[in-house]
C-alpha cells in the first residue's frame with residue numbers, strides 16, 4: 001500500500017499534468033535565441049539606414065517599392081541606431097513627433113556555411129518594433145507583425161539561398177499609427193479647418209500617459225537551428241517536501257520522429273535529473289527553490305534544462321541542443337495572501353517604464369544593469385511591467401536576481417467604447433497568446449495583468465474582460481490574473497474575474513490636490529470597500545506625486561520633494577495597518593521620471609519618479625529605501641551581504 005504522503009506526491013504530479021495539458025494550448029513556440037553546439041546567433045545591432053516617409057499619405061515607400069532596391073537608391077537616408085526609438089535621435093522636431101511609416105535597412109554578411117547547408121534553418125528575429133512592422137529580405141516580404149512590445153520572427157533560408165552571391169539586404173518598415181483596435185489604442189484626427197491648420201494636418205490622440213516612442217526597440221538578429229529542431233519548451237514547477245517537480249513538454253519541428261534527452265543541471269553543472277521523451281516530470285531531490293530577492297539568502301536559484309534532440313531523414317542526421325534556465329517555485333493566492341513556495345510574499349516594489357534619454361524605449365544594457373542596481377539598493381523585491389511587456393533580457397535578469405514580476409500586456413488606455421469591440425478583443429487575445437508564449441517559463445513572472453485602468457464601467461467591458469481573463473487562465477492555469485483598476489465603478493464590473501485586486505489611487509494629487517490630510521481616510525475607505533466586496537487580496541498598484549527634483553518648500557506644496565515624501569509616508573502608515581489583513585503589496589508610481597506627450601499636466605514628462613530620468617535619487621527614494629529594507633528585515637531572510645544595504 002502506498003503511504004499517504006506518497007499518494008499525496010502522486011496526486012500532486014497528476015494535478016500538475018492536468019494543469020499542464022491545459023497550458024499547452026499555444027501551438028507554436030518562440031524560444032529566446034541562444035547559442036549552443038547546434039545553434040548560432042548573429043546580432044544585427046548597430047547603425048541602419050533610415051528614412052521616414054514624409055509623403056502626405058505616408059505611403060510613398062509602398063507605392064515606389066522602397067524594399068526592392070537599396071534604400072539609398074530611392075532617396076536620402078540617415079544613420080539610425082538599432083535598438084533605439086528614432087524620436088530623440090535627431091534635432092528634427094518633425095521626426096520626434098512623426099506619425100506613419102519609417103524605413104530601416106541594412107546589409108548583412110551571412111556565413112557561407114549557413115547557406116551551403118540546406119539542413120540549417122536561418123531565422124530573422126525582431127525583439128520588438130513599435131507598432132506595425134513589415135520585413136523584407138532581398139526585396140521578398142518574409143513577415144509582418146502587429147504590436148509593439150513582443151518579438152516576431154521568420155525563416156529566411158529559402159530567400160537567401162536563391163542567390164547566394166547577393167549580400168543579404170534586410171528592410172524593415174515600421175508604423176507607429178494607433179487605432180481603436182490596437183494595443184494601446186489611439187486615434188488619428190484630421191484637422192480640416194484651414195483657418196487654423198495647414199493642408200493635410202493631422203494629430204494622433206492617445207489615452208495613455210507615456211510618449212509613444214517608435215522604431216526598432218529591441219535587438220534584431222539572425223539565428224540558426226538544424227532543420228529538425230526543438231521548437232518550444234514549456235515547464236511548470238512544483239515541489240513536495242524536499243523534492244522539486246519540473247513538468248516539461250517539448251515540441252519538435254522538422255522531423256517525423258525524433259529522440260529527446262532532457263537533462264536538468266544545478267548551478268555547478270551537475271546533473272540532478274534526466275528524462276527522455278517529449279514530456280515528463282523531472283524530480284529533483286534536495287531541491288533549491290527559486291526565491292525572491294530579500295526573501296531568502298540564496299534568491300533567484302536557476303537550474304539549466306538541456307534538451308538534446310536527435311533525428312534523421314533520408315539526407316542527414318540532426319542534433320539540436322537548447323538550454324533553458326528553470327527556477328522551481330510555486331505561486332498561490334488565498335483570500336488574504338500571496339504565497340510563493342507556500343510562504344506569504346509582500347510586494348514592496350515599483351512600477352517602471354522602458355524609458356530613458358536619447359534612446360527612448362530602445363534596449364540599453366548599461367541602463368538595464370543600472371536599474372537593477374537601483375532596485376536592489378532600494379530594497380525593492382518586485383515590479384510591474386507597466387504598461388506593456390518589457391524586453392526578454394529584462395525578464396531574464398529578474399529570474400537571475402529574484403525580482404518578482406507582474407507581467408502586464410499593452411492593454412493601457414482602453415477608454416473608448418469602440419475599443420471594446422470584436423476586433424479589439426480578438427487582437428487582445430492574440431497579444432495575451434504572444435505574451436504567455438514568450439514569458440511562461442520565467443520563474444520571476446508570478447501574475448499576468450491584462451490591462452491598466454480600462455473604462456470598466458462601460459457595458460461591453462464586462463464580456464470583454466470575462467473573455468480575456470478566462471482566456472489567460474486557460475493559457476496558464478498556474479498563475480493568477482489581474483487587471484489594474486482606478487475606477488470605483490470597476491468595483492462592480494470586471495473585478496469579479498480577477499484573482500488579485502490591483503488598485504491605483506492618487507489621493508491628494510488628482511483628487512483633493514494639496515490636501516495631504518485626506519490620504520489616511522480615503523485610502524482606508526478604498527481598501528475596506530474593495531475587500532468587503534470581493535474578499536480578495538489587494539495590491540496598491542500605483543500611488544505617488546509629481547516632483548521636480550530640487551524644488552523645495554516647507555510646509556510641503558505640490559511638486560516639491562517635501563510633498564512627495566509626505567504623500568509616501570501617509571500612504572505607508574495605512575499600508576502598515578492593512579498589510580496585517582489583506583493588503584499584499586505596494587508599488588510606487590514611479591521608479592523613475594519618464595517622457596510623456598506634451599500637455600498642460602506635464603513638465604517635460606511625468607515627474608512621479610523617485611529617481612530622476614537620469615536615475616539620480618530624489619528625497620523620496622531614501623524614504624522608500626528605508627521602508628523597503630525595514631519590510632525586508634521583518635518579512636524575509638536577508639543574504640549576509642545585504643544586512644547593511646550599502647553596496648551590492
Ligand code: GCB
Nearest residue numbers: 209452453486504542606608
Ligand atoms: C495612472 C496611470 C499611469 C500614469 C499615472 C499618472 O493612473 O496608470 O500610466 O502615468 O496614473 O502619473 O498620472
